[in-house]
Amino acid sequence: MTSYRVALIPGSLRKDSFNRRLALAIGKLLPDGFDTVMVDIGVLPLYSEDDDSAPAPAVTHFKATIAEAQGVLFVTPEYNRSIPGVLKNAIDHGSRPAGKSVWAGKPAGIAGVSPGSLGTALAQQHLRNVLSHLDLPTLNAPELFLRYRDDLFDADGALARGSTRDLVSTWVQRYAAWVRQHAA
Numbered sequence: 001m002t003s004y005r006v007a008l009i010p011g012s013l014r015k016d017s018f019n020r021r022l023a024l025a026i027g028k029l030l031p032d033g034f035d036t037v038m039v040d041i042g043v044l045p046l047y048s049e050d051d052d053s054a055p056a057p058a059v060t061h062f063k064a065t066i067a068e069a070q071g072v073l074f075v076t077p078e079y080n081r082s083i084p085g086v087l088k089n090a091i092d093h094g095s096r097p098a099g100k101s102v103w104a105g106k107p108a109g110i111a112g113v114s115p116g117s118l119g120t121a122l123a124q125q126h127l128r129n130v131l132s133h134l135d136l137p138t139l140n141a142p143e144l145f146l147r148y149r150d151d152l153f154d155a156d157g158a159l160a161r162g163s164t165r166d167l168v169s170t171w172v173q174r175y176a177a178w179v180r181q182h183a184a
Contacts, residue, residue: 004179006036007069011076011087011112011123013042018113018148023075025159026111029172034179036073039065041090052097059093066094066102071179072136076112078123088130095134107182108136109175111144111168113152119145139178144171 008027010020020038027036043058045051051059066072076083095101108131112120124145131138144167146152151160159165 002033002180004034004070004176004183005068006030006034006071006073006179007039007066008036009039009041009072009074009087009090011041011074011084013086017077018115018152019075019077021153021157022111022113022146023073024157025153026073026075026168026172028158029169031173031176034176037065037069039090041086044086044090044093047089047092047096049096055093062090063094063102066106069106070183071107071109071175072103073109073111073175074127074131076110076120076123076127078112078114078116078118078120081122082126083123083130087127091130091134101134103131104135105182106136107179108138109144109171109178110138111146111171113146113148115148117147119147121145137178137182139175142171142174144168 008023010017010023012019045056076087094103110124110127112124114120128138154160159168
């Protein structure tokens, strides 16, 4: 049986981030044959082309982690109707130097949770534009943007039972099929 590793990239640095929690919960729902690696983007320096010839160890580790993964899951909050700067910084590191992108061809998924009434719909749309430019085949439908509630996660960090868990479980199955279809 083929196995797949999915790099989980939460776009928030907050210790108890809703999106980090969602990424972990999604990881628990992936089917047999999938494992995950949580990617810490908070350790990356701000991107500068001046550093392309001698990247920081954190950048080298980050790029190797993405290169070794068969899929990438971006779990983003929405900041000012877009993606957080720290997430864009990570994406920029992975795409540079020109011609050495670790993103090209990686099957991607996008999810997110926010207390706002639109969830993370606008951030996800901006992220889709960036990922399209970088040649990441991205699952378009169904979309997964959730509105945070205090009862979204249970005490163990899993999604609480109910319609939200069913919605996320369905999305996870579609994403797993997407990775199988597109993984090199």
